[in-house]
Amino acid sequence: xxxxxxxxxxxxxxxxxxxxxxxxxxxxxxxxxxxxxxxxxxxxxxxxxxxxxxxxxxxxxxxxxxxxxxxxxxxxxxxxxxxxxxxxxxxxxxxxxxxxxxxxxxxxxxxxxxxxxxxxxxxxxxxxxxxxxx
Amino acid sequence: xxxxxxxxxxxxxxxxxxxxxxxxxxxxxxxxxxxxxxxxxxxxxxxxxxxxxxxxxxxxxxxxxxxxxxxxxxxxxxxxxxxxxxxxxxxxxxxxxxxxxxxxxxxxxxxxxxxxxxxxxxxxxxxxxxxxxxxxxxxxxxxxxxxxxxxxxxxxxxxxxxxxxxxxxxxxxxxxxxxxxxxxxxxxxxxxxxxxxxxxxxxxxxxxxxxxxxxxxxxxxxxxxxxxxxxxxxxxxxxxxxxxxxxxxxxxxxxxxxxxxxxxxxxxxxxxxx
Numbered sequence: 001x002x003x004x005x006x007x008x009x010x011x012x013x014x015x016x017x018x019x020x021x022x023x024x025x026x027x028x029x030x031x032x033x034x035x036x037x038x039x040x041x042x043x044x045x046x047x048x049x050x051x052x053x054x055x056x057x058x059x060x061x062x063x064x065x066x067x068x069x070x071x072x073x074x075x076x077x078x079x080x081x082x083x084x085x086x087x088x089x090x091x092x093x094x095x096x097x098x099x100x101x102x103x104x105x106x107x108x109x110x111x112x113x114x115x116x117x118x119x120x121x122x123x124x125x126x127x128x129x130x131x132x133x134x
Numbered sequence: 135x136x137x138x139x140x141x142x143x144x145x146x147x148x149x150x151x152x153x154x155x156x157x158x159x160x161x162x163x164x165x166x167x168x169x170x171x172x173x174x175x176x177x178x179x180x181x182x183x184x185x186x187x188x189x190x191x192x193x194x195x196x197x198x199x200x201x202x203x204x205x206x207x208x209x210x211x212x213x214x215x216x217x218x219x220x221x222x223x224x225x226x227x228x229x230x231x232x233x234x235x236x237x238x239x240x241x242x243x244x245x246x247x248x249x250x251x252x253x254x255x256x257x258x259x260x261x262x263x264x265x266x267x268x269x270x271x272x273x274x275x276x277x278x279x280x281x282x283x284x285x286x287x288x289x290x291x292x293x294x295x296x297x298x299x300x301x302x303x304x305x306x307x308x309x310x311x312x313x314x315x316x317x318x319x320x321x322x323x324x325x326x327x328x329x330x331x332x333x334x335x336x337x338x339x340x341x342x343x344x345x346x347x348x349x350x351x352x353x354x355x356x357x358x359x360x361x362x363x364x365x366x367x368x369x370x371x372x373x374x375x376x377x378x379x380x381x382x383x384x385x386x387x388x389x390x391x392x393x394x395x396x397x398x399x400x401x402x403x404x405x406x407x408x
Contacts, residue, residue, distance in 0.1 A: 028196060040163075043167050046171075047170070047171065047174070054168075054171065054172065054175065055167065055168060055171045065160075065164050068160045068163070068164070069157070069160055069161075070158035071156075072153075072157050072159065072160035073153055073156065073157055074153075075152070075153070076148065076149050076152030076153045076156065077149060077153065077155050080145055080148065080149050080152075083145045091146075091149065094149070117174075128270075132267055
C-alpha cells in the first residue's frame with residue numbers, strides 16, 4: 001500500500017517534471033517490477049494457507065500468470081523503446097505476443113471462474129427439496 | 135547500463151536476450167509455484183493419512199480395552215459371584231425346614247457368610263470400575279490411596295506427593311488421569327522390576343504436571359512412539375488416547391544421572407472443580 005502510494009507520487013512527479021519522449025520507460029519499468037513483487041507476494045500468501053485445492057484451479061492464478069507473462073515479454077521492450085531507431089519500431093510484435101498470451105491466459109481464468117460458478121449453482125440444485133407434509 | 139551506450143544492433147540483442155531471459159524466468163517461476171504447491175499438498179495429504187491411521191490404531195486399542203474390561207467383568211461375575219450365590223442357594227433349599235434347629239442355624243449362618251462374601255466381591259468389582267476415593271475425595275486421595283496399597287504389599291517402595299492441588303480438576307479429567315497413572319504403575323510393576331516408585335504433582339502456569347520416577351527398566355519417548363505405532367503395547371495406546379481426550383501430553387525419559395526413568399504427564403489446567 002505504502003509502495004503503491006509512493007509510486008503514484010513518483011508517477012505524478014515524472015509526468016509533471018520530465019519532458020515527454022516516445023515512451024515513459026522508467027515509470028513503466030518500476031511499475032513492472034512492482035507488479036512482479038505484488039504477484040510474488042500474492043503467491044507467497046497463497047502458499048501460507050495451502051488448501052487441498054490445486055493452485056491452478058483458482059482463476060486468480062491464471063490472471064496473475066497472464067500479467068506476469070505479459071510483463072516478462074514486454075519489460076525489456078518498454079525499457080529500451082526510447083533507444084530504437086524509427087525502423088526498429090517493428091519490434092512491437094514482441095508486445096503483441098505478450099498481449100496475445102496474456103489475453104489467452106485471462107480467457108482460461110474466465111473459463112475456470114465460469115465453470116466453478118456453474119458447479120456451485122448445480123450443487124445448490126442438488127440439495128434435497130422440502131419433502132415434509134404440508 | 136552498458137546498453138544505453140551500445141549501438142542499435144546491440145540494443146536489439148539486449149532486447150531479444152532480455153525478453154527471452156524474462157520469459158524463461160517467469161515460466162520457471164510459474165512451474166516452481168505449481169510444483170511446490172503440489173508437493174506441499176502431497177505432504178499434507180500424507181500427514182493427514184498418517185494421522186488417520188494413528189487415530190484408527192488408538193480407536194482399535196480403546197475398543198479392545200473396553201472389550202477386555204467387559205470380559206473381565208463378565209468373568210468376575212460368572213466365576214466368582216455366580217458360584218457363591220449358587221452355594222448360598224444350596225444352603226437355603228426347601229429341605230432346610232425338615233432339618234433340626236442346629237443344622238438350620240448352621241446352614242443360615244453359612245449362607246449369610248457366603249452372601250457377605252458376595253457383597254464384598256461385588257463391592258470390589260464396583261470399586262475397580264470407579265474408585266470411591268476418587269469420586270468422593272479427588273485425585274490426590276485416590277493416588278495416595280493407590281500408592282499406600284502398593285507400598286503396603288512390601289515388595290516395592292511407593293510414595294506420592296501433591297505440591298499444589300487445592301482446586302480439583304473436573305471429575306472426568308481426574309478419572310482419566312487416574313486411569314493413566316494406574317496403567318503406568320501397572321506397567322512399572324509388571325515390567326520394570328523397580329524398587330521404588332515416586333509420584334510428584336505440581337502446577338506451572340496454566341499447566342498441570344504429574345511425574346512418576348522409578349528405578350527399574352523403562353522406556354524413553356522414541357520407544358513409546360514406536361510402540362504406539364505398532365500393533366503391540368495396547369496399554370500405551372490407551373494412555374495416548376485417554377490423554378488426547380484431555381489435550382494432554384506424555385513424555386518418557388531417562389534421568390541425566392541415568393539411574394532412573396521419568397514419565398511426565400502434562401495437561402492444561404482447567405477451571406476449578408465446584
